[in-house]
Amino acid sequence: MKAVLCTHFGTPDQLEIADVAEPQAGPGEAVVRIKAAALNFFDTLIIAGKYQHKPPFPFSPAAEFAGVVEAVGDGVTAVAPGDRVMGNSGWGAAREAIAVPAETLVKIPAGLDMDHAAGLTVTYGTTLYALRDRAGLKPGETLAVLGASGGTGLAAVEIGKIMGARVIACASSDDKLAFAREHGADGTVNYAREDLRGALKTLGGEHGIDVVYDPVGGAYAEPAVRALAWEGRYLVIGFAAGEIPKLPLNLVLLKSCDIRGVLWGAWVKREPQAQRALMTDIVQWCVQGKLKPHVQAVYPLADIAVALKALAERKVMGKVVLRP
Numbered sequence: 001m002k003a004v005l006c007t008h009f010g011t012p013d014q015l016e017i018a019d020v021a022e023p024q025a026g027p028g029e030a031v032v033r034i035k036a037a038a039l040n041f042f043d044t045l046i047i048a049g050k051y052q053h054k055p056p057f058p059f060s061p062a063a064e065f066a067g068v069v070e071a072v073g074d075g076v077t078a079v080a081p082g083d084r085v086m087g088n089s090g091w092g093a094a095r096e097a098i099a100v101p102a103e104t105l106v107k108i109p110a111g112l113d114m115d116h117a118a119g120l121t122v123t124y125g126t127t128l129y130a131l132r133d134r135a136g137l138k139p140g141e142t143l144a145v146l147g148a149s150g151g152t153g154l155a156a157v158e159i160g161k162i163m164g165a166r167v168i169a170c171a172s173s174d175d176k177l178a179f180a181r182e183h184g185a186d187g188t189v190n191y192a193r194e195d196l197r198g199a200l201k202t203l204g205g206e207h208g209i210d211v212v213y214d215p216v217g218g219a220y221a222e223p224a225v226r227a228l229a230w231e232g233r234y235l236v237i238g239f240a241a242g243e244i245p246k247l248p249l250n251l252v253l254l255k256s257c258d259i260r261g262v263l264w265g266a267w268v269k270r271e272p273q274a275q276r277a278l279m280t281d282i283v284q285w286c287v288q289g290k291l292k293p294h295v296q297a298v299y300p301l302a303d304i305a306v307a308l309k310a311l312a313e314r315k316v317m318g319k320v321v322l323r324p
Contacts (some may be wrong), residue, residue: 002324003095004304005058009049012305012312015061023099025073030102032085033070037062037093037322038119039304040151041215041240044312046091055091061304062094062322066108066118076102084108086279088121090265094304096324103272106279112286116293119151119319124282124293125275126237126264127155130213131163132278133267134260135233139164141210144200144227146220147240148185149176149317154294156213157185162290165211168203170196170220172314179317183294196220200227208232221245225257232257240314294318 003020025031043061045051066086069079079085085105092098108117131137143160147153148169160167161184168187169180177188189199200209200223208229214221218241225234225247232255239245252259268275285291298321299307307320 001096002301004060004062004301006047006061007058009047012044012047012308015047015304017302018058020095023097025071025076025099027074028076028101028103029073029099030069030076030079030085030105031071031097031099032065032067032087032105033097034065034067034093034095034324035114036067036118036298037065037324038122039307039311039320039322040064040122041311042238044308047308053090060092060094061308062092063090064088064118064121065093065098066114067097069105070097072102078102079105079107084114084117086117086121088125088268094301094322103276104268106276106283109283109287112283115295115298115321115323116286117283118321119293119295120282120286121279122264123151123155123319124159124291125268125279126262127152127159127213128278128282129264129267130235130237130262131156131159131211134262135211135213135235137163137165137211140166142166142168142204142207142229143211143213144168144170144189144204144209144224145180145185146170146191146212146214146224147216148180150215150240150314151316151319152215152237153213154180154183154318157183158291160184160213162285168200168209170200176317183292191220195223197223197226200224204229211235213237216241217245218243219245222247222251225251225255225259228255228257230255230257234259236261295321297321298323
């Protein structure tokens with residue numbers, strides 16, 4: 001079968017398309033024939049050796065996927081051959097088939113296509129865990145989302161609205177902000193030309209911003225924390241800006257606010273049943289029309305370098321998907 005392989009840390013152009021052996025289902029595993037695999041910003045980091053996880057070579061990028069169960073190993077009862085499923089493997093999904101623990105798979109209901117299902121697990125799973133479990137976001141609270149047009153940012157805009165929040169989308173261009181408004185944002189901040197702290201303080205009013213969802217980091221972190229309300233919550237999602245910020249702790253003291261880490265992948269390993277329940281909610285919202293994930297482009301495996309470069313250059317709004 002065909003697979004995209006990273007044989008050494010480097011650039012998207014150095015990835016290879018190769019023939020590899022078909023996977024076999026071990027005990028507790030299912031082999032999924034992949035119909036769509038979604039890419040994330042961290043895929044640009046993992047192939048460069050800049051991510052916290054460094055898989056052994058050779059490996060395939062792409063963490064999340066959707067497909068059809070082809071075979072199951074001993075002890076598997078949750079899924080069966082022929083089931084339409086989606087899942088997250090951490091890496092390894094940029095190929096035609098994959099063997100994964102069957103308990104990590106979620107069935108795809110009728111009415112949800114493979115391209116959209118492929119991009120739900122990481123971005124929407126991370127976001128619902130962040131907003132519901134870590135932030136305890138309440139109806140009527142104000143949520144500021146940095147990087148609001150990207151995969152996780154857009155998910156935060158959409159899920160924030162479902163949870164009853166007033167959502168302020170923050171991004172680097174008017175086109176990206178218009179896109180966020182189309183997906184439910186109530187207010188916007190262009191932090192390429194506006195002072196982020198000042199704009200958030202204006203939009204947050206005397207009360208301030210209740211929750212900041214930050215997958216960007218870098219220079220935007222401190223001004224976002226400065227705009228928090230009393231007992232506000234700042235969610236550390238990631239560092240797409242490339243710089244891990246250092247925050248003055250006196251801000252945390254003066255606002256009695258919280259800095260809360262969101263390591264969704266580790267939580268999934270600790271709480272697999274809770275993750276399945278969380279994904280069930282997300283899938284149902286999609287079927288009900290409450291969530292409408294945006295897939296910007298679909299590429300064949302051979303064009304993965306083009307897709308990864310678009311992610312690295314911040315040109316993607318929503319998700320990009322590979323079709324083996």
